[in-house]
Ligand SMILES: [Zn+2]
């Protein structure tokens with residue numbers, strides 16, 4: 290409640306003091322959204338926007354715009370693709386793919402309506418069907434151009450018996466909301482269905498709601514899940530201190546369709562979609578992993594944020610250099626917090642980090658794309674659709690695992706070089722205080738202001754007491770291998786790299802349509818497969834004279850360096866025979882092991898790191 294009221298008061302103050310807000314047009318008298326769903330099986334949400342314009346704007350065209358993407362996932366999806374039947378009470382002119390313009394012709398009430406097709410259960414898109422409505426506001430609500438900072442009202446008309454819930458619900462049966470601006474409205478994903486459940490808990494006086502909508506069996510695991518979610522909340526609040534809100538909602542969806550999966554962070558909620566049912570093996574653990582990640586975003590990304598993360602320009606792709614912090618550090622802490630919450634043990638955590646190291650160190654893109662470039666390439670990565678054939682698998686690196694390793698190594702270097710006096714936890718808290726809590730508001734959207742990666746470099750160096758500019762130069766703006774050995778040694782650990790039992794993949798990634806038919810999904814650059822003129826899309830007919838199966842690497846392991854392995858592929862209408870000549874072993878395993886001679890000081894540092902105490 291308090292959080293909500295603070296939001297209502299802020300924009301008024303900012304409108305007075307902020308030059309940015311003054312540059313906008315005079316505020317509209319009111320903007321009201323009506324969301325209806327009269328035919329759920331059509332997957333069509335019905336949106337109506339009623340705008341009251343002041344006298345001085347009654348002859349100025351008003352533009353309504355659908356965002357090209359929405360916060361948290363930076364690929365351009367062009368939500369306007371799914372808009373249909375746009376109508377208004379004045380002449381409508383479509384200006385471009387995302388914008389509709391209305392001539393008010395002297396009217397002071399503009400009434401616009403449209404439908405949006407929505408059939409993706411996802412934190413990024415929306416779904417309406419006969420089971421439920423679940424939406425991400427950015428994929429269904431247009432904004433009025435020039436008036437994103439204006440307050441908005443939302444009324445939802447749900448089918449009889451369907452109940453509405455979101456992270457800004459403050460009373461049962463609520464159907465109307467006031468939001469300080471459009472950005473906050475679309476930051477409020479909403480679930481509407483007859484049969485979701487809610488379990489609550491309180492940590493340090495803040496109330497948490499765990500809303501679950503299951504499309505498959507739960508196996509009696511929901512109560513335990515809620516308890517474990519609470520452990521994660523306690524671990525993360527333990528690091529950051531009390532969160533700013535009074536209430537927070539986990540919207541958990543178990544899709545049981547084996548393909549819908551997503552996790553999306555918001556200011557007072559998260560939307561988590563699991564492809565399986567809660568009763569399925571591994572789904573429980575996977576859900577906790579996503580919860581730990583998304584809840585960490587309460588601080589890192591939603592409030593402490595790179596400068597470009599809000600308010601956003603939804604007419605062009607996002608350009609920020611900070612996603613390796615925003616997402617990568619969140620990945621690191623998501624894993625670490627499962628350990629601090631007692632949900633995985635030390636070995637489990639270290640195994641996971643070793644797997645991330647294997648992924649990064651065996652990816653060609655690691656030596657071609659820096660953490661900052663990866664962030665700038667976000668619109669091409671992270672579920673971005675590609676109509677043209679691209680080489681990104683060989684040239685790019687994801688800011689999630691790359692940033693995760695940067696976070697872990699930075700944490701250990703700071704802990705080690707300061708003999709445990711400082712840590713990345715301290716640096717993140719310093720950043721939160723400086724940029725979120727203490728900085729004057731830089732826009733209507735949110736408290737404080739965003740940071741640049743140079744700011745993190747400065748704050749980290751100040752807290753650590755040594756200069757991190759060389760680290761940033763080598764490992765954030767360039768692609769040099771992280772100093773794993775130094776970092777792990779401080780914790781009495783070492784990274785062990787061994788040749789895999791199946792040391793060759795010859796630069797091929799295969800995709801199996803069925804157990805006996807493999808299509809080449811990717812050919813690495815400068816690999817034996819590329820030398821053999823194999824191509825993405827080739828269907829492998831035989832490898833080493835045998836039918837190809839899922840353990841094809843075992844077939845290759847019978848050969849040695851310099852051997853020639855015959856391969857037959859089908860490409861278009863031709864059958865092509867070629868030979869792959871094995872080069873150096875290419876596949877390695879990584880383990881993070883305890884050093885036999887670890888000192889008690891190193892062990893204490895490790896314990897402090899893993900426990901957060
Ligand atoms: Zn649902």
Ligand SMILES: [Zn+2]
Pocket residue numbers: 554582583586615616619
């Ligand atoms: Zn994230």
